[in-house]
Amino acid sequence: MKLITAIIKPFKLDDVREALSDIGVQGITVTEVKGFGRQKGHTELYRGAEYVVDFLPKVKLEVAVADGSVEQTLEAISKSANTGKIGDGKIFVSALEQVIRIRTGETGEEAI
Ligand SMILES: Nc1ncnc2c1ncn2[C@@H]1O[C@H](COP(=O)(O)OP(=O)(O)OP(=O)(O)O)[C@@H](O)[C@H]1O
Numbered sequence: 001m002k003l004i005t006a007i008i009k010p011f012k013l014d015d016v017r018e019a020l021s022d023i024g025v026q027g028i029t030v031t032e033v034k035g036f037g038r039q040k041g042h043t044e045l046y047r048g049a050e051y052v053v054d055f056l057p058k059v060k061l062e063v064a065v066a067d068g069s070v071e072q073t074l075e076a077i078s079k080s081a082n083t084g085k086i087g088d089g090k091i092f093v094s095a096l097e098q099v100i101r102i103r104t105g106e107t108g109e110e111a112i
């Protein structure tokens with residue numbers, strides 16, 4: 001199992017959610033975050049206004065997926081979050097040791 005963490009532009013959230021729903025992802029956690037990449041937030045526009053601060057608003061998505069779903073999940077996020085402009089974000093893939101579905105006690109891929 002993998003934990004896929006994607007940092008995306010906030011206005012892309014609906015598109016990404018739809019793309020992930022379309023491939024049957026079972027759950028998504030969303031957090032409003034701030035961050036900066038290589039440009040350190042300086043030259044990037046957000047909602048038409050240039051931000052003078054270093055940290056720009058971003059959305060963090062966390063999706064736990066079975067090994068067999070990793071590639072299509074990465075593709076769905078990459079395509080739906082892409083504008084071709086700076087600040088489109090990044091996707092981090094981490095090994096996921098265990099998942100427990102609290103209500104049923106299921107574990108592992110069954111719990112995803
Ligand atoms: N190395 C990193 N570690 C942790 N978070 C990162 C890292 N790089 C980018 N991020 C997060 O992703 C967000 C978007 O990064 P961004 O897309 O600007 O990366 P970039 O490398 O500057 O690429 P681009 O040149 O396309 O802008 C940042 O605001 C930050 O929250």
Ligand SMILES: [Mg+2]
Nearest residue numbers: 037038039087
């Ligand atoms: Mg950048």
